[in-house]
Amino acid sequence: MERCGWVGMDALYEAYHDTDWGVPEYDSRALWEKLILDGFQAGLSWITILRKRENFRAAFQGFDPNIVATWGEEDVLRLLGDPGIIRHRGKIEAAIGNARVWQQIEAEGGFDRFLWDYVGGAPIQNKWQSLAEVPAQTDLSVRISKDLKKRGFKFCGPTIVYAFMQAVGMVNDHLVTCPCHLPVARLGQAPRT
Template structure:
């Protein structure tokens, strides 16, 4: 058995694949962080974001949405000058708006519940045998994307949402030939 082919040969990718990707995440703040990072990844490679993740965490106050929700133009300018992150005004401004949207959802029902209710609280177990079978988006990722946008989120299209669902374990897309498939499958719900 060998790990999923997308993990390539980079040790950073291997560590991420083997210990994080696909493992169910139920913490509201951690879910928000992963969605934001997936939004920053749009148009770039995921390895770029992984290599900058610690810088992102420092620049964005540990991805505390309650802090970020109160930011304004001064923080946007500071972040645009930070070479340790992806400096994209639209994505930075979206992060502030997404923090405010997170607060509303968190107060109403919990961001974790909002997301996990789409799959009944239990990861969808796919059984793909090749990367060619893995979709870029699904009807469910389209619905979640639509609902997130309705709630005020940006940079959360269906492809970003599906990548997010894979990352946070809402779907188990480790190939059946990967040793992580069974390991992740054994984690059933909260």
């Protein structure tokens, strides 16, 4: 069995694929972090984000949305001067605004519940044979994207949302020939803790 073909030979990518990608994530803060990182990835390769992930975590105070929600122009300027992250004003401002929206959704019953309710609380188990079968977006990612945008989220188009859904295990898109497919499928059947 071989890993999913998108991994390549990069050790960082391999570790991410083997231990993180597709594993069901139910923590509201961690879900927000991954959605923000997927937004920063727009127009770039994911390996670029992986290489900067720890810098992002430091710059964004551990991706604590309650802290980020309080930030203003001074913080935007600080982040624009940080070479360890993607210095894009629109994405930085979106992350701050998205933290404020996260707070609203969290207060209404949880960001985790908001997202996982779209899939009935359990991952969609796909059985793709090849990368050519894996979609870039789905009707569901279009719906979630529209709903997030209605709430005020930015940098959350349908393709970003689908990549996010794959990353946090809302869908199991490991190919059936990948050694991670079955373990991730089993994690999706385990009771939520």
